[in-house]
Amino acid sequence: MSRSDLAGKAAAPRIARPVPLRESVFEALLELIINGSLRPGRHLAESELAEMLGVSRQPIREALQLLSGEGWVDLHPGHGAFVHAPTAEEADQLLAVRSLLETEAARLAARNRTDEGVARLRALCSRGLAAVEADDVDDAVAINSDLHATVMELSGNTVLGDLAAQVSRRVRWYHTPVARQRGRASWEEHTALIDAIAAGDADRAGEIMKNHTEQTRHLYLNQLGEEEAPQPLPSRRRKRRAPAPFGG
CATH class of the missing domain: 1.10.10.10 (Winged helix-like DNA-binding domain superfamily/Winged helix DNA-binding domain)
Structure with a gap:
C-alpha cells in the first residue's frame, strides 16, 4: 500500500505510551x-x-x-x-462548597432517577455497610466516594460534576480521619437519601444530602480543633493541577 493510500485512510489510533x-x-x-x-x-x-x-x-x-x-x-x-497540614479555614471552605454541590446533585438525581441508577446506589450502600461492620475504614471510604460520585453522575449535570471533580480527592482526605466516627450513621443517612431519590422527592433528597455533608464537615472541623496539629513552615502559593474524579 502506498503512502498516498495510507494518507487517505482514517487516522490510526496512537500507540499508548507508558505513564512517566x-x-x-x-x-x-x-x-x-x-x-x-x-x-x-x-x-x-x-x-x-x-x-x-x-x-x-x-x-x-x-x-x-x-x-x-x-x-x-x-x-x-x-x-x-x-x-501539607490543612488549616481549619481551608477545610471549612472546601467542605462548604462540597455541601452546596452535592445538595444540588441529590435534588437533580431525584428528578432524573432511573431504576438502574437506584439499584447501583443500593448495591453500593450495602457494600458500605458491610465494610463498616468489618471495620474496614479504607474500603468504607472508597465505597463512600463511589456512592457520592454515582449521585453526581445521576444528576445528569456535567458542569456540576466537573466542578465537584476539582475537590474530590481532598474531600476524601478530609473524610478519612472521621470515617470511623461517622460509622453506621453515615450509611443510614445514605439509605434515607437513596429512598428519597427512588421516590423522586427532590426536596427531601437535597435536605438529607445537605445534613449528611454538614455532619462530616462539622465533625472534621471539631476534630481538627481538638488535635495539636503539626506546625510546618509557612507554605508558598500553590498552582492548580488537572481535576480528578469526584467522591467523598
Whole structure:
C-alpha cells in the first residue's frame, strides 16, 4: 500500500505510551497521603520514599514538585518536604462548597432517577455497610466516594460534576480521619437519601444530602480543633493541577 493510500485512510489510533514514572510515583504518594499513611506535617525524606516505592530519588523529587503544585506537599528550602497540614479555614471552605454541590446533585438525581441508577446506589450502600461492620475504614471510604460520585453522575449535570471533580480527592482526605466516627450513621443517612431519590422527592433528597455533608464537615472541623496539629513552615502559593474524579 502506498503512502498516498495510507494518507487517505482514517487516522490510526496512537500507540499508548507508558505513564512517566514521576506520574506513577505521584499517584502512589498521593494515595498514601489521602489514606492517612503519610499524615499532615510528616517529613518526606526522598531516600526513605525511594526505598519504600523501589525507585530512584529523581522521580521522587519530581513527584514531590507535582504534589507541591497541587497543594498536598509543602517544600521548604533547607528543610525538605512535608505533607501539607490543612488549616481549619481551608477545610471549612472546601467542605462548604462540597455541601452546596452535592445538595444540588441529590435534588437533580431525584428528578432524573432511573431504576438502574437506584439499584447501583443500593448495591453500593450495602457494600458500605458491610465494610463498616468489618471495620474496614479504607474500603468504607472508597465505597463512600463511589456512592457520592454515582449521585453526581445521576444528576445528569456535567458542569456540576466537573466542578465537584476539582475537590474530590481532598474531600476524601478530609473524610478519612472521621470515617470511623461517622460509622453506621453515615450509611443510614445514605439509605434515607437513596429512598428519597427512588421516590423522586427532590426536596427531601437535597435536605438529607445537605445534613449528611454538614455532619462530616462539622465533625472534621471539631476534630481538627481538638488535635495539636503539626506546625510546618509557612507554605508558598500553590498552582492548580488537572481535576480528578469526584467522591467523598
